[in-house]
Amino acid sequence: MKLETLAIHGGHIPDAGSGAVAKPITLSVTYQRESDGTYPKGSFYSSKGNPNRDTLEACFAGLERGHTAVAFSSGCAAITAVIRAALKPGDQVLVPDDLFQGTVRILRDVMPKWGITYRMIDMTDLRAAAAALTPQTKLVWTETFSNPLLKVTDLRAVAKIAHQAGAVCVVDNSFVTPALQRPLDFGVDLVVHASTKYVGGHGDVLGGIVVSKENSSLIHDVRQIQLLEGAVPAPFDCWLTHRGLKTLPYRVRAHSANAMAVARHLYGHRWVKKVFYPGLESHEGHELAAGQLNDGFGGIVSLQVRGGRDAAVRAAGYVKIFINATSFGEVESLIQHQATSPTHGSGTGIHDDLLRLSVGLEHPDDLISDLDQALTRAHESARDKTA
Numbered sequence: 386m387k388l389e390t391l392a393i394h395g396g397h398i399p400d401a402g403s404g405a406v407a408k409p410i411t412l413s414v415t416y417q418r419e420s421d422g423t424y425p426k427g428s429f430y431s432s433k434g435n436p437n438r439d440t441l442e443a444c445f446a447g448l449e450r451g452h453t454a455v456a457f458s459s460g461c462a463a464i465t466a467v468i469r470a471a472l473k474p475g476d477q478v479l480v481p482d483d484l485f486q487g488t489v490r491i492l493r494d495v496m497p498k499w500g501i502t503y504r505m506i507d508m509t510d511l512r513a514a515a516a517a518l519t520p521q522t523k524l525v526w527t528e529t530f531s532n533p534l535l536k537v538t539d540l541r542a543v544a545k546i547a548h549q550a551g552a553v554c555v556v557d558n559s560f561v562t563p564a565l566q567r568p569l570d571f572g573v574d575l576v577v578h579a580s581t582k583y584v585g586g587h588g589d590v591l592g593g594i595v596v597s598k599e600n601s602s603l604i605h606d607v608r609q610i611q612l613l614e615g616a617v618p619a620p621f622d623c624w625l626t627h628r629g630l631k632t633l634p635y636r637v638r639a640h641s642a643n644a645m646a647v648a649r650h651l652y653g654h655r656w657v658k659k660v661f662y663p664g665l666e667s668h669e670g671h672e673l674a675a676g677q678l679n680d681g682f683g684g685i686v687s688l689q690v691r692g693g694r695d696a697a698v699r700a701a702g703y704v705k706i707f708i709n710a711t712s713f714g715e716v717e718s719l720i721q722h723q724a725t726s727p728t729h730g731s732g733t734g735i736h737d738d739l740l741r742l743s744v745g746l747e748h749p750d751d752l753i754s755d756l757d758q759a760l761t762r763a764h765e766s767a768r769d770k771t772a
C-alpha cells in the first residue's frame with residue numbers, strides 16, 4: 386500500500402465490539418484476565434500497552450517502513466531512551482553542529498554524569514565525519530534537515546561511515562517526516578520523531594516515537610525503557626497523534642508548497658540577507674535533498690534579515706497572521722527569532738539576525754503579504770529611530 390493509504394488504515398480496523406469506525410479512546414488502566422490466566426486481547430496494564438498506543442505504533446512503523454515503533458510521552462523522552470539504550474559509560478555520540486537544542490542539552494547537561502560524551506562536527510562534511518569517529522563512538526546521530534539552518538546530510542553515506550566504525554546510525558526525522566523522507570530506506574538503523582510537530586500536526590499534543598528497521602536488540606532495549614520507566618503517552622495523546630497521522634501526507638505536501646512559495650518570495654527580497662530552504666536551487670544541499678526526499682522540501686524556512694538583530698526581533702513582533710511562538714509543524718504559521726528563543730538561546734553560535742518560519746496551512750498569499758508588511762515595518766521603524 387502507498388503512504389496515504391497506510392496513514393489512514395495502518396494498524397486500525399473498525400472496532401469489533403461497537404462497529405465504531407473512528408478508534409475509541411480506551412482509558413482503562415487495567416484489563417481483565419481470562420479464567421485460564423491469559424490476556425487474549427493483548428493488553429493487561431496501560432503503561433505496558435493499550436489499544437490506542439498499539440494502533441499508533443503499528444501505523445507509524447508502517448509509514449517509516451520499519452519493523453517496530455515505540456511511542457514515548459515526548460520527543461525528548463524518545464531521544465533520551467535511544468541514547469541510553471545505545472550507549473554505556475565510556476561511549477561517545479557523534480552529533481552534527483546544527484541540531485535541535487534539546488538534544489544538545491541532554492548530551493551536555495544530563496549524560497556526562499553517566500559517562501557518556503559527545504563530539505560535534507559539521508556532518509555535511511563526510512570526510513570530517515569519518516575522521517571524527519573513534520573506537521568509543523557507538524552512536525552517530527544526525528538530523529536532516531537540520532534545525533534551524535536546514536542543512537542537508539547524506540543519509541546513505543553517514544549510515545555507511547557509522548557502520549564501518551561499528552556504530553549505530555540514528556536520524557531525527559521530525560523536520561520532514563516519513564511523508565517526505567524515509568531514512569530507514571537509506572540504511573539508517575533508527576528514526577526518532579517529535580510527533581509533537583508535523584505528525585500531531587495541530588500543536589495540541591506532545592509525543593515522541595522511535596522506529597527501528599530491524600527487530601534488533603537495540604529496539605528491544607528501547608522498548609524495555611518504555612515499559613519499565615513509564616515515560617509513555619496517555620491513551621488520549623496516542624489517539625490525537627494517530628488522528629494527525631491520517632492526514633500527514635496531505636498536510637506535509639501543502640506545508641511544502643506554501644513554504645516553497647514563501648521561500649521564493651523572500652529570495653532576493655530587499656529586506657532579506659539570506660534564505661535557507663533546501664527547495665531553492667541556490668541552497669547548497671538542494672540536489673542532495675532532491676534525491677533523498679520525495680514530494681517536497683518541508684515547511685520550514687529560515688532567513689537572515691537585513692538590519693541585524695534588532696530588525697529581526699522587530700519583524701517577529703510585527704507579524705499579524707504568523708504567530709510569534711516557538712515550535713513548528715502545526716496548521717498555524719509560526720515565526721521565531723532563534724537567538725532569543727528560550728528553546729534555543731544565546732551562546733549557541735546562531736546568527737542573531739536569524740528568523741525561523743514554520744509555514745502553516747493558511748493561504749500563501751496572505752502569509753507573503755504578512756511577512757512583507759512585518760519586514761517593511763521593522764525596517765521603517767529602524768530608519769525612524771536613526772533619523
Ligand SMILES: *Cc1c(COP(=O)(O)O)cnc(C)c1O
Nearest residue numbers: 459460461485559579581591592
Ligand atoms: C521539538 C523537537 C524535539 C523534541 O520534542 P518534544 O516533544 O518537544 O520533547 C526533538 N527533535 C526535534 C528536531 C524537535 O524539533
